[in-house]
């Protein structure tokens with residue numbers, strides 16, 4: 001297996017966000033020494049509220065601040081780079097997306113080139129596949145950039161690859177597919193469809209489906225995504241690699257709505273509303289053979305189980 005992160009100094013950019021805060025929780029359990037860099041664009045202090053403040057150092061700032069990034073990267077052995085403008089923010093303001101998702105990533109890599117952390121892990125997205133021609137999608141299938149967000153996430157990947165090839169920087173890229181679960185805030189206008197449905201169902205409100213609901217996605221439970229992220233970072237075999245992180249199970253939005261409705265005993269049928277610009281991807285499910293083979297990672301939580309655990313979290317803890 002890879003390195004033990006106990007006592008290791010780790011930088012998590014975007015650590016106050018949904019996935020980032022869950023990664024921090026896991027790194028605390030591993031005994032890592034954690035620094036979070038976040039500008040709180042979508043991140044929230046509430047996401048960290050159950051973690052002892054002695055267990056991490058919080059730096060409020062932006063990955064676009066190259067001096068700050070340099071200073072922080074110089075102090076750690078591991079970099080988990082999650083900070084990003086998400087797809088909705090990015091579609092509204094592609095220039096800010098460019099500055100954070102591309103410029104911020106370049107800042108991280110430039111600093112890492114000078115200070116040699118053990119690994120830089122970059123979180124990309126299955127958005128880079130656009131509307132795939134074949135399913136399930138392999139890592140080396142066609143890239144098709146249909147949104148500014150896909151462009152910026154893929155540019156970040158491109159820089160990672162270039163820094164690996166040109167400077168020998170040990171980077172690894174994970175492409176997440178629709179991560180959901182505890183600490184995803186349904187109130188956040190940028191949250192994904194699972195959190196939106198759960199938030200509505202919890203209040204007994206109608207579920208709203210954009211388009212006809214036949215669009216499919218590969219929904220990944222947060223804990224599985226975090227586990228894969230750690231494995232990808234610490235594995236000696238992963239430098240220079242790109243991994244799909246998903247389940248290999250294709251689920252359509254109508255099915256998701258039905259599962260959520262059943263979970264809450266909702267009698268009301270969902271309503272169908274306008275298709276959004278960002279909903280231009282019809283079908284998506286990824287092949288996870290590579291991550292299974294190289295990292296020995298398999299997702300453990302089914303969609304039904306993940307939704308149940310998210311509901312339990314919403315009821316016990318709340319967003």
Ligand SMILES: NC(=O)c1ccc[n+]([C@@H]2O[C@H](COP(=O)([O-])OP(=O)(O)OC[C@H]3O[C@@H](n4cnc5c(N)ncnc54)[C@H](O)[C@@H]3O)[C@@H](O)[C@H]2O)c1
Pocket residue numbers: 013014015016017018019020037038039040041042043044061062063064081082083084085086100104123124125126153175176177178179180192
């Ligand atoms: N959640 C998913 O389904 C999913 C899918 C594919 C890829 N990803 C990627 O995973 C990462 C984490 O996503 P998430 O779902 O937790 O989103 P999130 O919006 O909850 O987290 C992103 C975090 O980055 C911070 N941030 C944004 N701009 C910043 C800046 N300039 N400087 C410092 N911090 C900044 C935000 O405040 C937030 O805390 C992102 O890189 C995202 O592109 C997520």
